Amino acid sequence: MQLRFLGKNSKSGDCPTLYATDRDTYLVQGWKIFANDLLMKLTIREGETAVEVPAELFQHLEKDGLPSGEFRRLGDPLVILTPGGTYVVQGQEVTDPGALAQMTIPDYETVVEVPKAAITALLEEPHGADLQRRAQPAL
Template sequence: MKLRFLGKDSKVGDCPTLYATDRDTYLVQGWKIISDDPRVKLDIPEGQTAVEVPTELFEHLKKDGLPSGEFKRLEDPLMVLTPGGTYVVQGLEVTDPEALSQMSIPHYETVVEVPKAAITALLEEPRGADLQRRAQPAH
């Protein structure tokens, strides 16, 4: 898998990073999330994991030709906004040695792979059917 660095949200000791791949996916490197994290309720299937990243990380999507890094909607379990104002992103856990060798990953971080189409859809304004689905009360 070939990676193209899009950007980093670097603070001291923190380095969430966003990459585009040659497989029409994005790799999101961020802080490890455990499935029983009380801030977000995730049911993480085998082979997947979740990472937490600052919302500003996705501003780098503009470098990949997308119109905005601002998400207009969120979809569980792909993307969850935490009470602290960060995103939790769920996707396939990256285990490809070639891809991992191109990154510097501290022990408290991991990497998920997310389809570009899924990320692009989150940048779009919700359509009528989406709004109707949200408006229906939970049973």
């Protein structure tokens, strides 16, 4: 798996990072989740895990040609927007040695892989009833 670095949300040290892959996926490197209140909200299937990342991390999606790094709705793979303004991203846990060798991952972080199509769908404007409701003038 080949990675293309899109960005991280700080200039110093290791921190949540976003990569594009040659498999039409994104790798999201983020903080491991230890908080029981967050873990209880998740249904993590075998081979999956979840990471917590700052919302600002997804501004780097623009470097991959997407029109905006601002999510317009939540759904899989972004399962939670926390009260602290971070996202919990769930996906396949990255175990590929070649991919992991291209990253610096501290012990308190891990990496998930999510399809580009899933991320792109969250960036798009809502359709149907949601869009009509937004277009209606307030009474």
